[in-house]
Amino acid sequence: MDSIIHALDLVGTAVFAITGALVAGRKRMDTFGVVILGCVTAVGGGTLRDVVLGHHPVFWISSPHYLAIAALAAIGTFVVAHRWRLPEMAIAYADAVGLAVFTVIGFQTSFQTTGSFGISIIMGMTTGVVGGIIRDVLAGKIPLIFHKEIYALASLLGASLLAVSIHFHWPAPLALPLAILATLGVRIAALHWNLTLPTFPPKYLSPAE
Amino acid sequence: MDSIIHALDLVGTAVFAITGALVAGRKRMDTFGVVILGCVTAVGGGTLRDVVLGHHPVFWISSPHYLAIAALAAIGTFVVAHRWRLPEMAIAYADAVGLAVFTVIGFQTSFQTTGSFGISIIMGMTTGVVGGIIRDVLAGKIPLIFHKEIYALASLLGASLLAVSIHFHWPAPLALPLAILATLGVRIAALHWNLTLPTFPPKYLSPAE
Amino acid sequence: MDSIIHALDLVGTAVFAITGALVAGRKRMDTFGVVILGCVTAVGGGTLRDVVLGHHPVFWISSPHYLAIAALAAIGTFVVAHRWRLPEMAIAYADAVGLAVFTVIGFQTSFQTTGSFGISIIMGMTTGVVGGIIRDVLAGKIPLIFHKEIYALASLLGASLLAVSIHFHWPAPLALPLAILATLGVRIAALHWNLTLPTFPPKYLSPAE
Numbered sequence: 001m002d003s004i005i006h007a008l009d010l011v012g013t014a015v016f017a018i019t020g021a022l023v024a025g026r027k028r029m030d031t032f033g034v035v036i037l038g039c040v041t042a043v044g045g046g047t048l049r050d051v052v053l054g055h056h057p058v059f060w061i062s063s064p065h066y067l068a069i070a071a072l073a074a075i076g077t078f079v080v081a082h083r084w085r086l087p088e089m090a091i092a093y094a095d096a097v098g099l100a101v102f103t104v105i106g107f108q109t110s111f112q113t114t115g116s117f118g119i120s121i122i123m124g125m126t127t128g129v130v131g132g133i134i135r136d137v138l139a140g141k142i143p144l145i146f147h148k149e150i151y152a153l154a155s156l157l158g159a160s161l162l163a164v165s166i167h168f169h170w171p172a173p174l175a176l177p178l179a180i181l182a183t184l185g186v187r188i189a190a191l192h193w194n195l196t197l198p199t200f201p202p203k204y205l206s207p208a209e
Numbered sequence: 210m211d212s213i214i215h216a217l218d219l220v221g222t223a224v225f226a227i228t229g230a231l232v233a234g235r236k237r238m239d240t241f242g243v244v245i246l247g248c249v250t251a252v253g254g255g256t257l258r259d260v261v262l263g264h265h266p267v268f269w270i271s272s273p274h275y276l277a278i279a280a281l282a283a284i285g286t287f288v289v290a291h292r293w294r295l296p297e298m299a300i301a302y303a304d305a306v307g308l309a310v311f312t313v314i315g316f317q318t319s320f321q322t323t324g325s326f327g328i329s330i331i332m333g334m335t336t337g338v339v340g341g342i343i344r345d346v347l348a349g350k351i352p353l354i355f356h357k358e359i360y361a362l363a364s365l366l367g368a369s370l371l372a373v374s375i376h377f378h379w380p381a382p383l384a385l386p387l388a389i390l391a392t393l394g395v396r397i398a399a400l401h402w403n404l405t406l407p408t409f410p411p412k413y414l415s416p417a418e
Numbered sequence: 419m420d421s422i423i424h425a426l427d428l429v430g431t432a433v434f435a436i437t438g439a440l441v442a443g444r445k446r447m448d449t450f451g452v453v454i455l456g457c458v459t460a461v462g463g464g465t466l467r468d469v470v471l472g473h474h475p476v477f478w479i480s481s482p483h484y485l486a487i488a489a490l491a492a493i494g495t496f497v498v499a500h501r502w503r504l505p506e507m508a509i510a511y512a513d514a515v516g517l518a519v520f521t522v523i524g525f526q527t528s529f530q531t532t533g534s535f536g537i538s539i540i541m542g543m544t545t546g547v548v549g550g551i552i553r554d555v556l557a558g559k560i561p562l563i564f565h566k567e568i569y570a571l572a573s574l575l576g577a578s579l580l581a582v583s584i585h586f587h588w589p590a591p592l593a594l595p596l597a598i599l600a601t602l603g604v605r606i607a608a609l610h611w612n613l614t615l616p617t618f619p620p621k622y623l624s625p626a627e
Contacts, residue, residue, distance in 0.1 A: 024564065030615035032571050033564035047470065052256065054265025056472025057532070064536050114266070118273055133347070138551070140560040142349040146233065146242035153241050197239035261465065263474025323475070327482055342556070351558040355442065355451035362450050406448035 005105065005176060010069055012101035015094045017042040017070035020135045021077035022091060027139045031078060037135060038074025039067055044131035049106050049123050053113060092191055095132075096154075100183035103128035103155040104176055107162050117163040124159030125152055128183075150190035150197060158183030214314065214385060219278055221310035224303045226251040226279035229344045230286035231300060236348045240287060246344060247283025248276055253340035258315050258332050262322060301400055304341075305363075309392035312337040312364040313385055316371050326372040333368030334361060337392075359399035359406060367392030423523065423594060428487055430519035433512045435460040435488035438553045439495035440509060445557045449496060455553060456492025457485055462549035467524050467541050471531060510609055513550075514572075518601035521546040521573040522594055525580050535581040542577030543570060546601075568608035568615060576601030 020041030024034040043060045050058040060066045106127025110120040129145050129152050136143040145151040158179045165175035189195060229250030233243040252269045259267040269275045315336025319329040338354050338361050345352040354360040367388045374384035398404060438459030442452040461478045468476040478484045524545025528538040547563050547570050554561040563569040576597045583593035607613060 025617070027560060027564070028617050029564040030617050032568075032574075032615055036570060037564070051260055051469055052265075052267050052270065054267075056470075058470050058472075061470065061532065061537055064534075067540070114270065116273075119270055122276070137346060137555060138561060138564070142236060143347060146236070146238040146246070146347070150241075152245060156241075197241055199234070199237050199239050260469055261474075261476050261479065263476075323479065325482075328479055331485070346555060351445060352556060355445070355447040355455070355556070359450075361454060365450075406450055408443070408446050408448050 005108075008101040008180070009105050010066075012098040012105070013042045013066050013069050014073040015098040016102070016131050017073035018077045019091060019095050019098070019132070021074040022081075023135055023139050023141075024074075025078070025081055029139075034078050035071050035074045037138060038077070039070040040138065041131045041135040042070035042073075043067065044134040045102055045106065045127040045129065046109075046131075048130045049109065049127045052126070053110060053123065055109075055113070059109075089191075093188065096184055096187040096191065099128045099151070099155055099187055100158060100180045102131075103158045103183050104162060104179050107159045107179075111166070117167070121156065121159040121163055124162070125155045128152075128155040148196070150186065150195050153197065154183050154186035154190065157186055214317075217310040217389070218314050219275075221307040221314070222251045222275050222278050223282040224307040225311075225340050226282035227286045228300060228304050228307070228341070230283040231290070232344055232348045232350075233283075234287070234290055238348075243287050244280050244283045246347060247286070248279040249347065250340045250344040251279035251282075252276065253343040254311055254315065254336040254338065255318075255340075257339045258318065258336045261335070262319060262332065264318075264322070268318075298400075302397065305393055305396040305400065308337045308360070308364055308396055309367060309389045311340075312367045312392050313371060313388050316368045316388075320375070326376070330365065330368040330372055333371070334364045337361075337364040359395060359404050362406065363392050363395035363399065366395055423526075426519040426598070427523050428484075430516040430523070431460045431484050431487050432491040433516040434520070434549050435491035436495045437509060437513050437516070437550070439492040440499075441553055441557050441559075442492075443496070443499055447557075452496050453489050453492045455556060456495070457488040458556065459549045459553040460488035460491075461485065462552040463520055463524065463545040463547065464527075464549075466548045467527065467545045470544070471528060471541065473527075473531070477527075507609075511606065514602055514605040514609065517546045517569070517573055517605055518576060518598045520549075521576045521601050522580060522597050525577045525597075529584070535585070539574065539577040539581055542580070543573045546570075546573040568604065568613050571615065572601050572604035572608065575604055 017038035020038040021034045023041075024037040029037065043058075043066055047058050047060070050056065103124040107120045107124035109127070110123035111117075114120060114123075132145060133143040161182050162175060162179035165178065170178075226247035229247040230243045232250075233246040238246065252267075252275055256267050256269070259265065312333040316329045316333035318336070319332035320326075323329060323332075341354060342352040370391050371384060371388035374387065379387075435456035438456040439452045441459075442455040447455065461476075461484055465476050465478070468474065521542040525538045525542035527545070528541035529535075532538060532541075550563060551561040579600050580593060580597035583596065588596075
């Protein structure tokens with residue numbers, strides 16, 4: 001089970017690095033900027049989680065292969081993008097896999113040291129969404145998670161389901177895939193049917209801004 | 210005294226969460242984005258303070274009710290904004306209360322572990338202003354504190370007054386309210402009379418930018 | 419040797435504070451914003467390095483003179499800019515000195531605690547480039563390092579050269595200046611001849627963005 005989770009963690013790392021590289025490419029960043037943004041996107045969420053919980057050094061210092069995989073994925077994206085146009089939707093779906101896996105891994109990492117459901121749900125979300133937030137801020141964009149289809153909510157639901165399954169002592173080989181599939185399912189449904197949450201009513205908008 | 214400070218801390222948390230929710234609403238973020246930006250605004254300053262000082266886990270991990278209050282305040286803002294238009298100035302005045310309270314609490318938290326006036330003044334300012342900086346960056350704006358009426362300076366003055374009062378052994382029930390009122394007074398005076406600090410002279414501005 | 423490195427560290431701190439103050443001035447930030455952005459630019463990279471490695475409190479808490487020098491340099495920049503127009507290129511060259519010195523200091527700080535070449539190269543780059551990234555994000559710009567002449571790559575080369583020289587037991591009085599000069603040389607060559615790295619091919623650019 002652990003080895004499957006670890007494999008998925010590496011897949012999530014590569015996938016987030018690819019999304020970082022693509023955003024960097026669209027913003028006309030250079031080769032090295034592509035690699036840096038790929039790495040930052042891939043490890044940003046887990047870094048904030050470790051810093052906030054007081055785990056140090058952070059995970060990619062003790063396990064440098066995360067950075068190596070992220071850098072390779074970003075370089076690979078750069079090479080491939082010189083030949084083929086990558087379909088937008090394929091990336092969004094891959095990003096959903098990263099979100100789902102990182103949510104579960106973030107929850108577990110936190111639960112092992114804090115033993116708290118509430119904190120671990122928040123740390124699962126943090127691990128899942130913060131890399132993409134940093135990516136968008138560095139690229140000069142308002143982070144996607146704030147104004148697109150349901151994103152962070154998918155992560156919240158997946159992490160909460162994991163908390164429920166631990167509370168009721170469901171076996172890990174059942175609970176972990178279930179939480180990953182729930183996050184993935186909600187996010188892909190949101191992409192597919194353009195599901196969004198309500199925003200402030202237009203009448204509220206300040207005329208002076 | 211401690212319970213009054215703690216009560217004010219919770220008020221500051223709620224008030225900053227409301228400002229985060231309002232900025233999120235104006236940027237057309239969705240319900241969940243409103244809650245996240247509210248929480249980040251409310252706990253951002255104290256988080257950086259704790260991380261820099263090496264207090265871990267950070268305060269909202271050991272005391273989760275801060276996040277709960279911030280989330281409730283953000284949701285409440287969202288609900289209320291569907292019915293009434295909140296006056297801009299009321300928010301700016303409430304934000305001044307948050308700035309004043311967080312400055313004093315940040316100073317105290319730091320002074321208890323470092324015993325240094327200089328560091329604690331900086332940590333007071335950090336606690337007071339960083340949440341708003343993160344809020345504005347995530348919303349794609351240049352942080353308000355850099356180009357609006359006197360803001361960070363009010364926090365610096367309040368924290369410095371607290372340092373002076375501790376140096377001269379003034380009793381806490383006198384020193385703490387005084388520092389809060391000084392910060393609040395300077396900030397509200399700046400809002401009321403549009404007090405600003407000088408900027409670079411226009412002739413300096415680079416033509417190429 | 420150590421005192422030369424320490425002197426250069428203070429020079430790097432002042433120089434980065436000057437670049438922060440100039441960016442703040444161009445964005446019409448007020449006097450206090452100029453000082454804050456100067457300080458954040460000067461200590462931002464070392465702060466992230468210390469937080470990620472788990473060194474706490476961070477260096478400018480234990481050695482407050484870094485912040486004092488940064489604040490003085492920012493104020494000095496503000497005063498001077500009221501009289502003379504500072505030449506752009508002089509700043510860019512000075513910034514290159516900061517990049518070179520901070521890369522070497524970041525590498526050393528990390529190598530003393532981790533003993534890892536790979537991690538220390540990354541920490542050297544982090545110390546060298548992150549202050550400027552935070553400066554640009556707070557000023558509402560896409561960070562320079564992502565789309566201008568070779569910048570982070572110069573830092574990578576300098577830090578890698580230092581790793582090689584430690585591996586082969588070169589004496590520190592040879593290795594440290596060499597790494598600083600290599601970083602500086604690559605960055606200044608890039609500035610002088612407008613050397614850039616390749617970007618994504620235009621055909622890749624998404625039409626919808």
